[in-house]
Amino acid sequence: MSTTADQILTEIREANLSYLMLAQNLIRADREEALFRLGISEDTADMLAMLTPAQMLKIASGNTLLCRFRFDDDLVWGLLTNHGKSAANDSTSRLHASILMAGRHQEAA
Incomplete structure (x- = not known):
């Protein structure tokens, strides 16, 4: 296996452990x-x-x-990346994206 592939696998394992630790801490806290x-x-x-x-x-x-x-559609990505919009619209776009994602969480639960 190449050095790049080894590095990617190492990074995946580190990300997995960080994610599991974060998830467990969040669950225990709230x-x-x-x-x-x-x-x-x-x-x-x-x-x-x-x-x-x-x-x-x-x-x-x-x-x-x-x-x-958690999302895979252009609408949410567009809201999060806010391409071509002013900074004043940034918080509104992020709020809208959060509302959309919250609705999807409720559908999945």
Whole structure:
């Protein structure tokens, strides 16, 4: 395997561990907010909250990224990137994007 491929796998594993640790901390600190911010189900939150450090290391060591983008449409991306709009519209666009993503979280739950 090339050095670049090795580096990418290392970065995926680091991102996985960081994501699992963040998710667990969020769930333990404020479960409802964590469900919204992470876009996960109650069952997934239960499982993540109970993971031991050894289990997190084992899960994180895979070569597949555990987290993913919560949205995949042009409308949300356009609102978040705010291409060609003034700074005054930036907060309104981000608020609109947050509302859209919150609605999708409710649909998934």
